[in-house]
Amino acid sequence: QSLGSGVIIDSEFGYVVTNHHVIENADQIRVRLDDGRSFEAKVVGADPEADVAVIQIPAQGLQAINIGDSAALRVGDFVVAIGNPFGLSQTATSGIVSALGRSGLGIEGYEDFIQTDASINQGNSGGALVSLRGELVGINTAILAPAGGNIGIGFAIPINMAKASMEQILEYGEVKRGQLGIGIQDITPELREAFNLENGQRGVLVTGVSDDSTAKKAGVQAGDVIIAVDGEATNSSGQLRSQIGIKSIGDKVRLSFIRDGKVKKVDIEVGEPQQLTSTTGELHKLLEGARFENNPDGDGVLVSGLSPNSTAAYNGLRPGDVILGANRQRVTNLDSFKKALALSKQSVLLHVNRNGNSLYLVIR
Numbered sequence: 001q002s003l004g005s006g007v008i009i010d011s012e013f014g015y016v017v018t019n020h021h022v023i024e025n026a027d028q029i030r031v032r033l034d035d036g037r038s039f040e041a042k043v044v045g046a047d048p049e050a051d052v053a054v055i056q057i058p059a060q061g062l063q064a065i066n067i068g069d070s071a072a073l074r075v076g077d078f079v080v081a082i083g084n085p086f087g088l089s090q091t092a093t094s095g096i097v098s099a100l101g102r103s104g105l106g107i108e109g110y111e112d113f114i115q116t117d118a119s120i121n122q123g124n125s126g127g128a129l130v131s132l133r134g135e136l137v138g139i140n141t142a143i144l145a146p147a148g149g150n151i152g153i154g155f156a157i158p159i160n161m162a163k164a165s166m167e168q169i170l171e172y173g174e175v176k177r178g179q180l181g182i183g184i185q186d187i188t189p190e191l192r193e194a195f196n197l198e199n200g201q202r203g204v205l206v207t208g209v210s211d212d213s214t215a216k217k218a219g220v221q222a223g224d225v226i227i228a229v230d231g232e233a234t235n236s237s238g239q240l241r242s243q244i245g246i247k248s249i250g251d252k253v254r255l256s257f258i259r260d261g262k263v264k265k266v267d268i269e270v271g272e273p274q275q276l277t278s279t280t281g282e283l284h285k286l287l288e289g290a291r292f293e294n295n296p297d298g299d300g301v302l303v304s305g306l307s308p309n310s311t312a313a314y315n316g317l318r319p320g321d322v323i324l325g326a327n328r329q330r331v332t333n334l335d336s337f338k339k340a341l342a343l344s345k346q347s348v349l350l351h352v353n354r355n356g357n358s359l360y361l362v363i364r
Contacts, residue, residue, distance in 0.1 A: 083127025103238025181213020
């Protein structure tokens with residue numbers, strides 16, 4: 001058994017949003033309301049990569065929360081976290097927005113977290129982060145807790161990001177993410193100097209463009225530095241993945257980038273994913289919950305998504321890792337990856353490149 005929290009987002013149909021890791025692999029889900037009523041819930045759909053799930057309860061007389069705009073949040077804004085920490089239902093804790101756009105934590109496949117010092121503990125996952133207007137601005141998801149308890153560093157999924165997943169789940173029962181077809185990396189001081197960028201210039205460097213991709217058709221080139229998506233600044237590769245991740249296939253986005261010292265803008269359609277595996281574990285039972293694609297930057301297979309509670313994540317695999325070998329066999333693409341994985345059913349030995357560093361992982 002486990003406990004979590006949830007937020008009523010539709011009073012008419014009884015829809016409740018929570019974290020995917022709260023209901024993952026559950027045989028039975030029960031929702032207890034503040035008025036004492038209890039209902040068995042059914043799963044409408046989930047987005048493991050963003051850690052969002054929608055469930056439904058057959059209840060009448062519900063009150064849905066007002067949904068706010070997380071893009072309007074600023075560091076220093078006061079927020080309240082509401083949830084079920086340690087089984088203490090309907091607990092409210094207050095704090096401020098400590099930071100915005102946190103990514104690279106290895107918690108989710110798509111990360112653009114709100115960081116807050118409002119106390120978030122075990123059982124708060126899936127609960128509401130609300131503004132002082134009482135509007136839902138985030139879904140509480142994770143904490144950094146070296147000692148096992150709250151130390152004032154908690155993370156919530158911005159409601160704009162969660163809402164994008166929720167809308168697709170309610171319409172399709174799943175989330176269908178597209179991509180632009182580009183390889184990217186964060187800008188280091190050395191790269192900033194090599195590309196003659198201004199001191200302090202932020203953005204994401206395009207390292208490669210896939211053939212037949214929408215980015216290729218729009219004229220994006222390797223060496224371009226992406227600085228904004230739809231007018232919203234892009235400061236890291238994790239943030240860019242999240243900015244595109246909330247879009248549906250077929251949506252148009254306006255990409256702003258620097259090329260040869262000049263800012264250019266192009267409209268790009270979000271395209272179909274290219275050669276993505278599913279997350280149902282058919283590659284290997286130990287890699288269930290992981291998603292892979294051919295490395296756009298060269299040989300290898302990119303870990304493009306990973307469920308935080310998966311066996312692979314528990315054994316150290318992270319989104320963004322590039323797999324160069326498996327079971328002592330070289331991996332150049334998804335086909336060679338599949339063949340290498342078939343050599344062992346009890347464990348998987350992976351040779352991984354992580355941020356330029358080489359390491360081996362054993363998945364058991």
